[in-house]
Each structure stands twice: as C-alpha cells, then as structure tokens.
Amino acid sequence: MINDKNSQKIVDIIQNWARKHSIWVLAYGTGCGAIEIPPTMTSRYDAERLGVRGAATPRQADVLLVTGYLTTKTLKRVIRVYEQMQDPKFVIGFGSCTINGGMYYDSYNTIKLLDKYLPVDVYINGCMPRPEAVLAGFGKLQEIIAEGRANGAQKYKDNLEWYKANQKKIIPSLLTTDYNW
Numbered sequence: 001m002i003n004d005k006n007s008q009k010i011v012d013i014i015q016n017w018a019r020k021h022s023i024w025v026l027a028y029g030t031g032c033g034a035i036e037i038p039p040t041m042t043s044r045y046d047a048e049r050l051g052v053r054g055a056a057t058p059r060q061a062d063v064l065l066v067t068g069y070l071t072t073k074t075l076k077r078v079i080r081v082y083e084q085m086q087d088p089k090f091v092i093g094f095g096s097c098t099i100n101g102g103m104y105y106d107s108y109n110t111i112k113l114l115d116k117y118l119p120v121d122v123y124i125n126g127c128m129p130r131p132e133a134v135l136a137g138f139g140k141l142q143e144i145i146a147e148g149r150a151n152g153a154q155k156y157k158d159n160l161e162w163y164k165a166n167q168k169k170i171i172p173s174l175l176t177t178d179y180n181w
C-alpha cells in the first residue's frame with residue numbers, strides 16, 4: 001500500500017533522477033584552472049552528453065563551479081552569485097586552491113578553504129584538474145544528487161550564522177542583507 005511517506009519518497013527519487021541528468025553549470029572563472037572548462041564543455045570531451053551544460057545567469061544555474069583560487073575581493077562576488085541561485089543548487093570546488101589554498105597557501109589575500117564560506121558539495125583535486133577529472137567530479141555530483149546526499153544548500157541555510165561570520169571576518173565591507181533570498 002502506498003502511503004504519503006512512500007509517495008513522497010517516490011517523488012524524491014524521480015526528482016533526483018531528473019536533476020542528476022540536467023546539470024546547468026555557472027562557471028565562475030576565478031583562477032587559472034578555468035582554462036580546462038572549454039575543452040570539457042566542447043566537442044572533445046562533450047560534457048553535455050552527460051547532461052552537463054552551461055547556464056547564462058545565476059538564476060538559471062544548478063551548479064556553481066568555482067574554478068580556482070579566490071581573492072577576498074572575488075569571494076564577495078561569488079557569494080552574491082551563489083545567493084542569487086535558486087534551490088536546488090550545488091557548489092563544486094575546482095582545483096587545489098579551493099581545498100587548501102594550493103600554491104597560494106601563504107598569500108595574504110586569498111582564501112584557503114572554500115567550504116568555510118560556501119557549502120561545497122564536491123571538490124575536484126588537481127592543479128589544474130584535467131577534463132577527465134572534471135567529468136569525474138560531475139559524475140560524483142550526479143551520484144550524490146541521485147542518492148539525495150547533495151545537501152550543501154540546506155547546510156548553508158542551517159549554518160547561515162557561521163558562514164556569515166566567516167565571510168564577514170575577511171570581507172569587512174560585506175554590507176548586503178544577510179541572505180539574498
């Protein structure tokens with residue numbers, strides 16, 4: 001017998017299946033790794049055959065791809081972009097710089113760990129990651145979306161105060177409203 005709980009579960013499975021196969025990506029080219037995006041998205045590696053395609057604006061995008069190191073100035077813009085995206089939304093940290101600062105680990109004006117400022121669902125390691133690694137990263141995101149485990153946006157909402165405190169520590173001029181719903 002199908003009760004409300006079961007039917008919601010079935011709806012979730014169908015929605016996650018559809019989301020998995022329809023990933024619209026907003027690539028924010030913050031660092032040098034962005035140069036690997038054109039071959040990934042065009043005919044040689046053809047990410048679109050996996051359901052991954054580019055989005056023109058934040059409001060049409062499902063995935064924010066942060067492609068490398070982030071200066072404190074750029075971080076402010078990336079946060080604005082992320083907050084303009086509609087749910088469900090996901091973040092991919094692309095390249096070592098988003099994981100531990102990479103070769104800019106001791107720079108005075110770049111962040112070291114993207115996950116302290118925005119909720120990262122998947123990291124793609126490498127400096128710079130090749131298109132094969134990028135496709136594997138998209139594959140990982142698709143896998144966790146299908147399993148209902150890509151919950152970065154919910155994590156952001158649940159821990160908004162913590163994220164905002166971290167953001168304001170390094171962007172003292174962050175005078176926008178606390179969230180651009």
Ligand code: SF4
Pocket residue numbers: 031032033067068069094095096097098102103126127128129
């Ligand atoms: S991980 Fe390497 S390729 Fe990517 S932004 Fe950092 S230095 Fe550039």
